[in-house]
Amino acid sequence: xxxxxxxxxxxxxxxxxxxxxxxxxxxxxxxxxxxxxxxxxxxxxxxxxxxxxxxxxxxxxxxxxxxxxxxxxxxxxxxxxxxxxxxxxxxxxxxxxxxxxxxxxxxxxxxxxxxxxxxxxxxxxxxxxxxxxxx
Numbered sequence: 001x002x003x004x005x006x007x008x009x010x011x012x013x014x015x016x017x018x019x020x021x022x023x024x025x026x027x028x029x030x031x032x033x034x035x036x037x038x039x040x041x042x043x044x045x046x047x048x049x050x051x052x053x054x055x056x057x058x059x060x061x062x063x064x065x066x067x068x069x070x071x072x073x074x075x076x077x078x079x080x081x082x083x084x085x086x087x088x089x090x091x092x093x094x095x096x097x098x099x100x101x102x103x104x105x106x107x108x109x110x111x112x113x114x115x116x117x118x119x120x121x122x123x124x125x126x127x128x129x130x131x132x133x134x135x
Contacts, residue, residue: 001078003086008074011067011089018064022057026119029053033123037130046127054120058111065110066093 032049040046070089077084097103111117 004074004077004084007086007089008071008078011071011074015064015067015071018060018067022060022064022116025053025057025060029057029119029123033126037126043127043131043134046130047124050120050123050127054111054117055107057116057120058107061110061113061116062106065106 029050032053033046036046036049040049067089070092073082073084073092074086076082077086098105
């Protein structure tokens, strides 16, 4: 039981840190967009940089979802409803890991959540609006 509690604490801390890093990615994306909106040669560059940050954030949030899934497994085991020995994060992930299509699907699902997508959709719309104004 002690191993499960230790792992739960570690994974919860990791999950919280990942949320903070996701917010930092969003802030960096916004700051880069503002800087590039003054210096970028074309709106396409603005949109492409926003898409790149969106992908980075989606990858990060997909990893956070894996940690969250592990936390839920640990909580079941701590309640006595699961048979988990603890300290099996990588083993469990490796067993359930799909191919490249499954991995890309994880990224798409993570990136399409409103809390992730909203900022990047707005930035891309702003880049498109800038293009329309230039034409």
